[in-house]
Amino acid sequence: xxxxxxxxxxxxxxxxxxxxxxxxxxxxxxxxxxxxxxxxxxxxxxxxxxxxxxxxxxxxxxxxxxxxxxxxxxxxxxxxxxxxxxxxxxxxxxxxxxxxxxxxxxxxxxxxxxxxxxxxxxxxxxxxxxxxxxxxxxxxxxxxxxxx
Amino acid sequence: xxxxxxxxxxxxxxxxxxxxxxxxxxxxxxxxxxxxxxxxxxxxxxxxxxxxxxxxxxxxxxxxxxxxxxxxxxxxxxxxxxxxxxxxxxxxxxxxxxxxxxxxxxxxxxxxxxxxxxxxxxxxxxxxxxxxxxxxxxxxxxxxxxxxxxxxxxxxxxxxxxxxxxxxxxxxxxxxxxxxxxxxxxxxxxxxxxxxxxxxxxxxxxxxxxxxxxxxxxxxxxxxxxxxxxxxxxxxxxxxxxxxxxxxxxxxxxxxxxxxxxxxxxxxxxxxxxxxxxxxxxxxxxxxxxxxxxxxxxxxxxxxxxxxxxxxxxxxxxxxxxxxxxxxxxxxxxxxxxxxxxxxxxxxxxxxxxxxxxxxxxxxxxxxxxxxxxxxxxxxxxxxxxxxxxxxxxxxxxxxxxxxxxxxxxxxxxxxxxxxxxxxxxxxxxxxxxxxxxxxxxxxxxxxxxxxxxxxxxxxxxxxxxxxxxxxxxxxxxxxxxxxxxxxxxxxxxxxxxxxxxxxxxxxxxxxxxxxxxxxxxxxxxxxxxxxxxxxxxxxxxxxxxxxxxxxxxxxxxxxxxxxxxxxxxxxxxxxxxxxxxxxxxxxxxxxxxxxxxxxxxxxxxxxxxxxxxxxxxxxxxxxxxxxxxxxxxxxxxxxxxxxxxxxxxx
Numbered sequence: 001x002x003x004x005x006x007x008x009x010x011x012x013x014x015x016x017x018x019x020x021x022x023x024x025x026x027x028x029x030x031x032x033x034x035x036x037x038x039x040x041x042x043x044x045x046x047x048x049x050x051x052x053x054x055x056x057x058x059x060x061x062x063x064x065x066x067x068x069x070x071x072x073x074x075x076x077x078x079x080x081x082x083x084x085x086x087x088x089x090x091x092x093x094x095x096x097x098x099x100x101x102x103x104x105x106x107x108x109x110x111x112x113x114x115x116x117x118x119x120x121x122x123x124x125x126x127x128x129x130x131x132x133x134x135x136x137x138x139x140x141x142x143x144x145x146x147x148x
Numbered sequence: 149x150x151x152x153x154x155x156x157x158x159x160x161x162x163x164x165x166x167x168x169x170x171x172x173x174x175x176x177x178x179x180x181x182x183x184x185x186x187x188x189x190x191x192x193x194x195x196x197x198x199x200x201x202x203x204x205x206x207x208x209x210x211x212x213x214x215x216x217x218x219x220x221x222x223x224x225x226x227x228x229x230x231x232x233x234x235x236x237x238x239x240x241x242x243x244x245x246x247x248x249x250x251x252x253x254x255x256x257x258x259x260x261x262x263x264x265x266x267x268x269x270x271x272x273x274x275x276x277x278x279x280x281x282x283x284x285x286x287x288x289x290x291x292x293x294x295x296x297x298x299x300x301x302x303x304x305x306x307x308x309x310x311x312x313x314x315x316x317x318x319x320x321x322x323x324x325x326x327x328x329x330x331x332x333x334x335x336x337x338x339x340x341x342x343x344x345x346x347x348x349x350x351x352x353x354x355x356x357x358x359x360x361x362x363x364x365x366x367x368x369x370x371x372x373x374x375x376x377x378x379x380x381x382x383x384x385x386x387x388x389x390x391x392x393x394x395x396x397x398x399x400x401x402x403x404x405x406x407x408x409x410x411x412x413x414x415x416x417x418x419x420x421x422x423x424x425x426x427x428x429x430x431x432x433x434x435x436x437x438x439x440x441x442x443x444x445x446x447x448x449x450x451x452x453x454x455x456x457x458x459x460x461x462x463x464x465x466x467x468x469x470x471x472x473x474x475x476x477x478x479x480x481x482x483x484x485x486x487x488x489x490x491x492x493x494x495x496x497x498x499x500x501x502x503x504x505x506x507x508x509x510x511x512x513x514x515x516x517x518x519x520x521x522x523x524x525x526x527x528x529x530x531x532x533x534x535x536x537x538x539x540x541x542x543x544x545x546x547x548x549x550x551x552x553x554x555x556x557x558x559x560x561x562x563x564x565x566x567x568x569x570x571x572x573x574x575x576x577x578x579x580x581x582x583x584x585x586x587x588x589x590x591x592x593x594x595x596x597x598x599x600x601x602x603x604x605x606x607x608x609x610x611x612x613x614x615x616x617x618x619x620x621x622x623x624x625x626x627x628x629x630x631x632x633x634x635x636x637x638x639x640x641x642x643x644x645x646x647x648x649x650x651x652x653x654x655x656x657x658x659x660x661x662x663x664x665x666x667x668x669x670x671x672x673x674x675x676x677x678x679x680x681x682x683x684x685x686x687x688x689x690x691x692x693x694x695x696x697x698x699x700x701x702x703x704x705x706x707x708x709x710x711x712x713x714x715x716x717x718x719x720x721x722x723x724x725x726x727x728x729x730x731x732x733x734x735x736x737x738x739x740x741x742x743x744x745x746x747x748x749x750x751x752x753x754x755x756x757x758x759x760x761x762x763x764x765x766x767x768x769x770x771x772x773x774x775x776x777x778x779x780x781x782x783x784x785x786x787x788x789x790x791x792x793x794x795x796x797x798x799x
Contacts, residue, residue: 018511021544029539064676064755064764086674087754087764090734
């Protein structure tokens with residue numbers, strides 16, 4: 001009986017440590033998905049977000065020499081200027097959906113560390129923003145996975 | 149009505165489905181004491197089902213080779229420009245075809261089971277056959293209703309859409325094959341477990357019979373995971389091999405529980421313990437292979453709302469529910485007979501080390517499961533979309549994996565029942581010292597990352613225990629007069645189970661070193677270069693020499709030429725490219741890299757000027773990534789050694 005108690009205690013300890021690891025892991029690494037309107041409603045500088053929207057036509061500037069990429073993401077209600085350091089990914093383009101991960105700089109733009117884009121095994125018809133509408137777009141964006 | 153390849157293929161599928169259902173029913177009736185002729189019918193049904201699936205596959209391959217675009221699946225996954233061998237492997241390029249491949253392999257395993265166990269295991273065999281045919285029937289049902297590969301496309305388009313360009317790669321030829329051989333392979337031990345429960349002979353026989361099957365399934369699953377990493381590394385152009393993507397996690401979860409099962413059955417064989425636990429583990433492992441397919445194929449990962457769009461998710465989830473409810477009900481019904489005879493005597497014993505190994509592996513599987521479905525849970529419960537991503541998985545799993553490495557050193561050598569202090573000292577003192585010395589040396593050499601340091605020290609410790617053990621065994625054989633070669637060879641072959649396991653462990657260690665090294669020591673930079681300009685990284689100088697455009701069979705390609713030098717010595721010329729496929733809206737990056745034992749130089753072409761005067765390139769020096777692939781080779785050797793027939797015949 002005494003041995004049994006020992007094993008129960010050991011098992012309990014392992015479970016407790018594991019539970020703590022999972023809890024700490026989730027609370028440290030959870031990233032919320034927001035739309036430009038949601039972000040601008042309560043911008044918290046420095047906090048990591050995934051921001052999704054449509055890349056506004058005419059907003060993209062790309063400086064190959066300095067690797068500075070700037071564009072504006074919009075959800076139809078609000079738009080957020082985004083800055084990123086690095087080549088635009090293959091799936092990135094004007095009038096297309098994009099999700100960026102990064103934080104609000106506090107200086108009027110969103111600083112993106114990663115640009116996420118969808119690459120799916122199945123074929124999707126070209127996305128026409130006028131037809132699909134923002135609502136539909138946002139729905140597909142929320143299911144993005146990292147571009148690799 | 150037109151009769152063409154789509155109709156022929158569909159008809160074959162339906163007949164195979166009917167035959168599988170009939171075979172399963174006949175096998176169960178035969179197993180429950182029905183007429184012996186029924187069992188013979190079931191056998192013929194199994195052979196028939198496999199033959200029919202083979203025929204269906206050939207019809208589809210023929211359609212791919214002859215560009216028969218009246219089949220929607222062919223039109224969606226190939227076009228007239230697709231190279232010959234990719235037209236064959238396009239067979240498993242998407243959902244419908246991969247279900248055929250899955251069913252075909254399952255049918256093949258069923259066939260081998262018929263041939264092998266018809267006479268040898270007359271009691272288990274009918275039930276095993278029934279279970280395998282029932283599972284086959286499910287996959288054939290999927291092929292007829294929610295994911296029909298032979299759906300007719302009308303009007304017939306002049307050309308197909310083409311294979312997803314990312315899949316035009318040798319990794320995609322081999323990865324699904326290995327992975328599915330692993331997934332379907334676990335069906336065999338699962339079927340034997342169900343048979344054992346149905347018969348009420350839930351003792352140790354099913355474990356002994358399926359030992360090698362488990363190793364084979366485990367090996368192919370491991371290989372599938374590694375090839376998947378290799379594909380990700382050299383195709384996707386992000387320089388990594390594992391991203392904790394739901395698709396990867398789906399295959400990793402059954403691997404973890406399967407690994408736990410592989411170890412815990414040894415305890416049952418030796419000490420008659422953990423009977424209930426082993427049955428639970430194999431049911432979970434099989435369930436997770438189905439769950440993985442559900443996860444990756446139902447679209448639920450994108451969003452919980454996508455789940456309702458196709459019916460495939462409903463099919464898999466319902467079948468999973470049936471499998472789990474059925475198996476666990478059987479388990480509950482037989483629980484009286486599952487009392488273990490052995491007992492845990494001491495915490496310092498092989499049994500408890502194996503038990504801990506199981507706890508950690510199952511815990512890892514659970515955390516991966518949790519992290520994968522957490523976004524779905526929050527979306528369903530609160531409507532907010534969150535992601536947890538790599539930081540979560542790393543934080544939770546790295547401690548578990550490091551603990552498992554430690555146990556890998558202890559487990560094979562520690563005594564059964566109760567280890568004495570004397571034996572602990574004899575087996576572990578030297579390896580522990582070696583590990584500590586390695587840690588000190590590496591620290592002095594400038595490695596400050598605690599996790600990397602711990603991992604490397606543990607690898608040295610585990611290698612030390614294995615070398616020490618093997619060395620002692622060789623010396624003992626030498627005393628009986630064998631030469632060095634004879635002693636080593638004889639030992640490997642005569643105790644192939646034990647030393648096969650050692651070699652597999654060695655493979656895992658090599659992989660672990662690769663993971664730790666690549667995480668700690670890789671470098672990357674990105675630069676825009678004019679012609680003749682260079683960028684430097686980690687001792688390498690990469691010079692942009694120019695761009696060239698070319699027309700390939702099914703795409704247009706822009707290739708950059710970069711010369712790579714190390715110091716003053718020219719090393720290589722690399723040609724990363726961008727491929728433009730007419731059916732894709734975006735170009736596809738084509739990575740070029742120089743494979744090295746210690747480091748790879750890895751180039752991805754980014755943006756470029758149309759006149760070829762400048763190009764943006766991402767340069768990575770990825771250290772020790774090759775060790776992952778090397779580890780896979782070692783793993784293969786170990787697995788082959790471990791499944792060789794047992795040479796130690798009982799006297």
